[in-house]
Amino acid sequence: MGVKSRGGSSPLLRISVKGFTSIRREPFFHAPRKSGANPGQHGARVGPALLAHSRIQSYRTHSIALPRRVPRENAMKTPLYILTFCVVAVASEFSEGADNSAALPDLALQPPHVLTDFGPDHVKSSRGAQGVPAIERSAQGRLWAAWYAGRSQRGVESSSSYCVLATSGDDGQSWSEKLVIQPRRFVHTYDPCLWIDPQRRLWFFWAQSAGVQDGMGVWAMVTTDADSETPEWSQPRRIANGVMLNKPTVLKNGEWLLPVGLWRDNTNVPNVKFDAEELEPYTIEMLTHDLGDERGSNVYGSTDQGKSFERIGQVRIPGTRVDEHMIVERSDGSLWMLLRNTGGIAQSVSTDGGRTWSDGSLYLQGRTFANKRFFIRRLKSGALLMVRNNSPDGKRSHMTAFVSDDDGATWEGGLLLDERESSYPDGVQAEDGTLFIIYDHQRYTLNRAGKWGVGSVQMAVFGEKDVRAGKSVTDKVRLHQVVTQLQDTDDTSGAPGK
Numbered sequence: 001m002g003v004k005s006r007g008g009s010s011p012l013l014r015i016s017v018k019g020f021t022s023i024r025r026e027p028f029f030h031a032p033r034k035s036g037a038n039p040g041q042h043g044a045r046v047g048p049a050l051l052a053h054s055r056i057q058s059y060r061t062h063s064i065a066l067p068r069r070v071p072r073e074n075a076m077k078t079p080l081y082i083l084t085f086c087v088v089a090v091a092s093e094f095s096e097g098a099d100n101s102a103a104l105p106d107l108a109l110q111p112p113h114v115l116t117d118f119g120p121d122h123v124k125s126s127r128g129a130q131g132v133p134a135i136e137r138s139a140q141g142r143l144w145a146a147w148y149a150g151r152s153q154r155g156v157e158s159s160s161s162y163c164v165l166a167t168s169g170d171d172g173q174s175w176s177e178k179l180v181i182q183p184r185r186f187v188h189t190y191d192p193c194l195w196i197d198p199q200r201r202l203w204f205f206w207a208q209s210a211g212v213q214d215g216m217g218v219w220a221m222v223t224t225d226a227d228s229e230t231p232e233w234s235q236p237r238r239i240a241n242g243v244m245l246n247k248p249t250v251l252k253n254g255e256w257l258l259p260v261g262l263w264r265d266n267t268n269v270p271n272v273k274f275d276a277e278e279l280e281p282y283t284i285e286m287l288t289h290d291l292g293d294e295r296g297s298n299v300y301g302s303t304d305q306g307k308s309f310e311r312i313g314q315v316r317i318p319g320t321r322v323d324e325h326m327i328v329e330r331s332d333g334s335l336w337m338l339l340r341n342t343g344g345i346a347q348s349v350s351t352d353g354g355r356t357w358s359d360g361s362l363y364l365q366g367r368t369f370a371n372k373r374f375f376i377r378r379l380k381s382g383a384l385l386m387v388r389n390n391s392p393d394g395k396r397s398h399m400t401a402f403v404s405d406d407d408g409a410t411w412e413g414g415l416l417l418d419e420r421e422s423s424y425p426d427g428v429q430a431e432d433g434t435l436f437i438i439y440d441h442q443r444y445t446l447n448r449a450g451k452w453g454v455g456s457v458q459m460a461v462f463g464e465k466d467v468r469a470g471k472s473v474t475d476k477v478r479l480h481q482v483v484t485q486l487q488d489t490d491d492t493s494g495a496p497g498k
Helices: 048-052 078-093 281-287 464-469
Strands: 015-017 022-025 061-063 112-117 127-137 143-150 162-168 176-182 188-196 204-212 218-221 237-241 256-262 296-302 310-315 326-329 333-343 344-350 359-364 375-378 384-389 399-406 414-419 424-429 433-441 456-462 478-484
Touching: 048 424, 127 433, 143 188, 143 237, 143 433, 143 456, 176 188, 176 237, 188 333, 237 256, 256 326, 281 414, 281 433, 326 375, 333 359, 375 424, 384 424, 384 433, 384 464, 399 433, 399 456, 414 433, 414 456, 414 478
Parallel strands: 127 424, 162 188
Antiparallel strands: 015 022, 022 061, 112 176, 127 143, 143 162, 162 176, 188 204, 204 218, 218 237, 256 296, 296 310, 326 333, 333 344, 344 359, 375 384, 384 399, 399 414, 424 433, 433 456, 456 478
16 A cells, blocks of 8 residues: 655655565665755655655665464454554654655666666667767777667657667677666666776766756766677766766876766756656655756866776866866876867866866857867877867858867868768777767757757768868778668658658
């Protein structure tokens, strides 16, 4: 039976009696609450309706032993005795007016399900949109790609999205989806990141939050066998508050720096909205996190090869809403951070390993650069590679690659990778110097403006010489390579077919 609590009353519990042999209270999950935390932070009160749908594996259960045989004359009295005893037991732990928040669950803090068997909710034919991809390449040449997807045709930003991991053993000629990161109810996963560390371990990062944006959290799992088509993965692990969809940077001294953003300067953050769900006000309050001064373009460091992570620095530049920042170590030892900004691409500099940062300024200004994700990385030659949209009218199109030999003071070349609608590039360089850039093309199938799309993730392959020449001059160039696509054609004049 279930009893629903309202207002400020103590939460009552769902009680299950099986064969009159035991009473088990519904699992209550423990999430830490910081001293002085707001009521809406981790551990706030949650409605029984939410608990009824929770399927979290690690929890504490209380049992009360009862006689297996009940005399016939007392059979009708036993349920009342059981309920009375249970209510007394509950009241002893959840008294009126007490702060019981530490015993309540926060589903966004619980590990997601890692699914290798795709059901009807995750097969490609069920998706309405997919995009925001990531890419990596193992030492022996196996390619890995990740993106996130959902049922909505309008776009991937949804409170019910999930991440997909795929691999290719033939240099991207064909791809096979291997697993899905599916969180628990009211929670979604998004913004994946793939990265191979100096120990050649493949890291799969993703963001996880309740609603659209609840304060968010970076999760990761790792494999030591990136060359295998079906490697074994570690258990999912939460490593930070925020979102990280850009690759970490390894400094010359061996320290890892992770660009983790907690979005700010946005009136809709936190934004706990759900797809067709009716939730109690205190349930929404429990799922909402406002982490205050922690919001910004944060830097997490690790000095023990990923065993632990610590927030060591932060940048706040006006006009930065969705950070999507990246960090480069320059030849003079300083760190250069570039950030997505409403005025263009912003920058900040650190001379103490990322602990403190300059006030920041606009590095590239204007609508060509504004409010778009870019990709920047040090190449094996020592040059910097930047991939970004290069449309003069400010649209997300004309994905183009440039190189710099002076740490970003000037850029040369300009290899056009895709003149069509394209966004969110990520990349990796192979041992032989070949460059692989992944991005999305029309991530929707029917957007808010009523335009049909193909819901595609695409890849471009080329070399540094091609970038410098601004055209194909090697046999490495392969453009418009489809990794995954929801519709058959780019003909968007009418309703497309699957």
